[in-house]
Amino acid sequence: MSRVARVFARHNQMADIAVDHEPPRRLRLHRRFRDLACGDRVELDAVGEQVARQLDRDNVLVRRDGFGRRKVIAANIDCVWIVIAPEPAPSRNLIDRFLVAILNLPARPRLLVNKQDTGPAEPPEWLAAYRELDLDPLYVSARTGYGLDELAAAAAGHTNILIGQSGVGKSSLVAALLDQYGIADAMAPATGDLAASGEGRHTTVTAQWYPLANGGAWIDSPGVRDFTPEIPSLDTLERGFPDIAERAVACRFRDCRHQTEPGCAVRAAIDAGELPAERLQAWHELAAEIPAQTRARG
CATH class of the missing domain: 1.10.40.50 (Probable gtpase engc; domain 3)
Incomplete structure (x- = not known):
């Protein structure tokens, strides 16, 4: 009898896949599942050793790479949190590009300002332009825990993904949230520091699914320096x-x-x-x- 499972992460021809609350297992994929991504739902075969079928998606977040090739980031997303921080400096152009991808999923976009270790700083004036897009920012600190209660409440019961520049602290936020509200430490993401240039290091190399104890999930995604949404028309x-x-x-x-x-x-x-x-x-x-x-x- 087949069982429905969730893709936790994709690693080339392999994928970490879990059924219900079982620990994920790394399975080799048939080449027909080359589009499989974090967040996808699949059916496993009777012995649970192979993916038998990929189930329909609610939506899928994709981008185009520097060669114009389609790259799938994650699937079945409810809310996309655009993470910015004082360092590296936020990019308005990058936010605008993210919004094209998010609003076409469709999913709810949210703006998350991290590294507010002493409380919210005076927001940059240009952020006001996004209020009519329902992007009033939420201020948090992965280091001190400031704002995490509000963030956890907003995320509960939803599939959430963090996207943003390298070094803004996405993985640190997921680790802090899971430590305080979520799952075992063994599944917490690795984190890194800013490079000497001020640009973030790419700590996360593939999108990773982290289920929440109160329902829903967080997806940590690799940091970017630019982003090209898929725009067919x-x-x-x-x-x-x-x-x-x-x-x-x-x-x-x-x-x-x-x-x-x-x-x-x-x-x-x-x-x-x-x-x-x-x-x-x-x-x-x-x-x-x-x-x-x-x-x-x-």
């Missing part, structure tokens, strides 16, 4: 920029690209201070990548 891009899409309906021309066209409501919102110019700049950068992604898929 302009509709996909617009779902990632709801603040721009909402204003674009008032543009004079239906096919307005918000550049030099007369009667552009998006540029008018920027001139009025209602929309950051950086958001439109990110929109233009990603719109320019759509033809290349279309060719890569073909």
Whole structure:
């Protein structure tokens, strides 16, 4: 009789897979499961030694690498926490790119400001632009435990993934959460420090699933320095920029690209201070990548 199991981590041709509350076991995968990722649900064969079938996904978080190839990060996600910290310095462009991927899952995006060891610092002014996207930040410290109760409560019962730059403390946050609220120390993630340059070291090399004692799970993901979401069409891009899409309906021309066209409501919102110019700049950068992604898929 087959049993339903969860993929905890993917390692090339192998995967760590667990049934219910059993410890995960590393199994070799048939080549037809080359797309299998952390968070996937599968059926094992009667003896539990092989994956017999991959079950349907609710959603899947993917990116494009530097060669335009599709890379699956994790599947079946409810909430995506974009982690930033004072060091390394946050990248607005990276947040905008993350949001395109998250809002197309769809899943709820949240903003998490880590390394607030003495309590929340004065937030950078540019964060205010994301409030209309329901991205009011939550301030935490993996080192002191500040804000972890609020974070654990928000995560309970959901599948949560942490994404962000290398060195912002994603693995440290997961380790602190699991130590205080979750599972055995033996499953806690490895952590690292910032490199001398200030850029984060890639401590986490593959997405890893950590089940929570109160239901739900955390997924720790490898840190990034850049991120290219999968954008098969302009509709996909617009779902990632709801603040721009909402204003674009008032543009004079239906096919307005918000550049030099007369009667552009998006540029008018920027001139009025209602929309950051950086958001439109990110929109233009990603719109320019759509033809290349279309060719890569073909």
